[in-house]
Amino acid sequence: MSGHPLMKIYKNLNIKEEELKLIINAHERVEFEKGQLFLERGQMANAYYFIEVGLARAFTYDFKGDEITTDFIGENEILIEVSSLFRRIPAQENLQALSDGVAWRIVFNTFQDIYHKSSGFNEWGRAWMSEQLFSLKQRHIDSVSLSASDRYLKLLTHKTQVIQQASLKYIASYLGITDTSLSRIRKEILSK
Amino acid sequence: MSGHPLMKIYKNLNIKEEELKLIINAHERVEFEKGQLFLERGQMANAYYFIEVGLARAFTYDFKGDEITTDFIGENEILIEVSSLFRRIPAQENLQALSDGVAWRIVFNTFQDIYHKSSGFNEWGRAWMSEQLFSLKQRHIDSVSLSASDRYLKLLTHKTQVIQQASLKYIASYLGITDTSLSRIRKEILSK
DNA sequence: TAGATTTCTTGTCTTATGGCAAGTAGGTTT
DNA sequence: AAACCTACTTGCCATAAGACAAGAAATCTA
Known part of the structure; x- marks a missing residue:
């Protein structure tokens, strides 16, 4: 059990071995493809995902209708739309794969059972x-x-996977700037 | 029980009447004064507060050491440093009263007991x-x-209490601008 | 392989906001 | 009443980032 990918997040759980098994077994391995939507705005979330391999993003729209990438979810992180899943309301964000990959999916009802027992x-x-x-x-x-x-530099050092796998426009909107500006910032940084 | 101030937040609780009483009784009424710190950065949080009357703010510091107001907590809202209280780590934010007022305090251990039972x-x-x-x-x-x-206008319409009771510099740092800029924005808005 | 589409870069000009400094107005303390 | 804060305003100038548009490069697709 200790070598299971899911142990990367569940390692600090203060529970018995058998409970841990129950949790791990409640997850189902799924493969995903670049561009695929795990959840679409307006739908009801019914699961969350642990990303074993690959990269995903959460995004929504501003008042002009422009896309804003609100988060990147990389390896060993959890891809989830918290509000929709836990408040049972339609999703406000889209969850989308930015690369092919592998994830572990746990559906709400199963999660909920264990959540209340353990x-x-x-x-x-x-x-x-x-x-x-x-x-x-x-x-x-x-x-x-x-x-x-400086925000870009911070991302560069802390989230290498994002810089390598996400396209410039997604990174730009995540940082709250235009893609034009980010392109210039990259150039500026390279010239040093 | 239904007239108790705390019912403003606990109204949607899906529990029995006696459990509700237990929760409400776990809170202690406290009065506070303008400027008072409920929690100081570095300390361990040991309670959260429901604000019945008055206004408070959460603030921390940026890398230059300048104060940043991260949130305003008004009437019928909860004043809390989540990370410190639930992860048992030193607080990263300060919690401070911006006016005199009345709050209801519940300490962590009591909260925790009920949280696990109900x-x-x-x-x-x-x-x-x-x-x-x-x-x-x-x-x-x-x-x-x-x-x-536009951010200021949004605050103006959605959080009237803040505009009325918080000083300009706190509002400015909450909005992510300088007090100089906010002063000009106010002037601009008034002239319309 | 050519065409089409998307991604990224670059140029020019504009604009929102910041930095700094001085000034005013209230409120508080001694 | 004088001195002192703190909150806020205003002026002047600097600058980071946006808007728009055109081009280059890379990637997809037929």
């Missing part, structure tokens, strides 16, 4: 959500206190 | 966190797609 799993879920909130706040601080090029 | 309360907590994530994402979209003055 307080260790429950705590894990809350801690995971806390981390999400934390990192979103951190990103907000970066976005108001760092220049666009 | 699946209705547990669900409520998860839904609350989901909403937080949702609104943070929404703010991010606003911050990259709206002009500073």
Whole structure:
């Protein structure tokens, strides 16, 4: 069990071995293709995914109707639309694959069963959500206190996979700038 | 029980009347003064607060050491440092009163007991966190797609209490602009 | 292989916002 | 009343990033 890909996220679970098995077995291995939508805005989310191989993004639209990439989800991370899954409301974001890959899918009902039975799993879920909130706040601080090029540099050092696999326009909207600006920033950085 | 201030947030709880009483009684009424810190960066959070009367803010510092107001918490909202309380790590944010007021405080251990016993309360907590994530994402979209003055106008219509009670510099850093710029934006808006 | 589409780059010009500094107006303290 | 803060305003100038448009390069497709 300790060599299972899912252990990358469930390692800190404070539970018995058999409960852990139950959780791991509740996931189903799925392969995905570049461009594929895991979830479409307006639909009801019915599962979340652990990305073993590949890269995905979450995106939505601003008031002008332009796409905004709100998050990149890389290997060993969880691809999920929290609001839709946990509040049972239509998704506000799209979840899309940016490369071919492999993921582990757990459906809501199964998740929910275990969530209510296992307080260790429950705590894990809350801690995971806390981390999400934390990192979103951190990103907000970066976005108001760092220049666009510093934000890019930070991404460059912390999320190598994104820089390598995501196209410029997605990275630009994630950073809150235009693709034109990002192209110039890249040029500027290379010339140093 | 239905007239209790705390019912403003716990109204959608899917639980029995006696459980609800238990939850409400777990809160203690506290009065607070303008400027007072509920929680200081570096400390361990040990409670959260429901604000009945008054206004508070969460703030931290950017890499230059400048204060950034990350959130305003108004009446009928919850004042909390999620990461510190649920992950048992030192607080990254300060929580401060911006006016005199009244709050209801619940300490972590008491909360935790009920949280594990009552699946209705547990669900409520998860839904609350989901909403937080949702609104943070929404703010991010606003911050990259709206002009500073549109962001101010949005705050003006949606969070009247903040405009009325928070000082310009706090609002400015919340919006991600300088106080100078906000002053000009206000002038511009008034002239229309 | 040619055509079409998407991705990225570059040029020119505009504009929103920041940096700094000085000034005003209220409120508080001594 | 004088001195002192703090909150806010205003002026001047600098600059990061956007808008628009054209081109180059890469990728997909027929």
